[in-house]
Amino acid sequence: MSKKIHVTTSINGEETEYLCEPYDTMLDVLRNQLNLTGSKEVCSSGDCGACSVTLNDRLVCSCLMLAAEAEGQEIRTIEGMTENGNFHVLQQKFLEHAALQCGICTPGMLVAAKALLDKNPSPTETEIRFWLAGNLCRCTGYDKIVRAVQAASEEIKESA
């Protein structure tokens, strides 16, 4: 038993309020209360990255964050990635490069890759592989994902 906690936070730029239990994770609230089911629950122990979101622009696993911690902070999820209804260049490149099969890891991969490109628009292949080490994919063998991120990086640089 516990008193519910009232949280006011920003999710994908929109002020959002919810009630949560002390032990609820951010992932629980995103998926079960806010209907933002893009973030996936896979390992629940911070190993797989399928639940990746950003907290004040910092990449984190939403399964290892309490929902109560979001008070006054800024959360971004995969649902906030499209721009005016258009795919983000990373989403487009993932499609073009067939960088997904079953799709479970994809939202986390995209959120993580975007966090990388926001910080470092022209990462080397090694930097991409290290950055995505916390996102597990059991389908693709990673190569297509890395190529897609490289292609997105190229396009971002060209349009800059």
Add this chain to the structure above:
Amino acid sequence: MTETQYLSPKTIDEAVNLYSKNQGQSKILAGGTDLLVQIRSGVLSPETIIDIKNIKEISEIKNNGEGSFTIGAAVSGASLEENEEFKDYWPGVLEALRLIGSEQIQGRASLGGNLCNASPAGDSVPALIASGATANVQGPNGKRNLPVEEIHAGPGKTNLKNDEILINFDFPTKEQGSADAYLRMIPRTEMDIAVVGCAVNITMDEDTCINARVALGAVAPTAVLVNEAAKLLIGTKLDNDVIEKAAKCCEDACNPINDKRGTIFYRKRVSGVLFKRALKIAVERAKR
């Protein structure tokens, strides 16, 4: 049953007060990358969770000049990495902290959490010890300042009292010609637990070693400061036979376990090897 609660105090005094009021039933939350895993797997179910990240002193990086920094216990790896000055002065501490988990884990994992979780394999702990950093701890009976090597008491256990909170770390001013380095051995190249970790902090005057601290992780119930190895190095030109003798000291300082990651024999051998490699990197950095 009493109610579970999440509290996020804004000041140290408030946190200390809440923590001592709920002694035994409460847990401090920094980045949560250990604590929330333990809660979610059912190992722990504290009644009260005290989030310390909204407390200024615990979340801030302070540069006191000449290599002396005060680093909040809950500062994340990702945020410390963005501090260029810290990177210049304490590359070994930073590389040890940055080895923890993935970028997602780095967004949250802290030096304080790594130390207080008290895993013998915590990567940043040997580097903190070698740096000579001290920990500022506060409880209802006041403040204490302890060398980091005095904090671990055994696997999962610290010498902090039940009502004490780790506030921040003080890094000493950096001696001229000094540098640190950390290396760990893991069976894979990323995302694994250290079989051996070794940190070296060295001060060189031209080719002569004038000060040294050596620490090992994952080879004993707690991280260990290997004073004997440091003593051998100081005052020498780091000739091969000196280095070999110091490496032997590292092997002898080990009291490891046999497990799937490494046998006792292997862990001992690797500590000597890692020591030699970390020393080499620290010396190169010191001479730059």
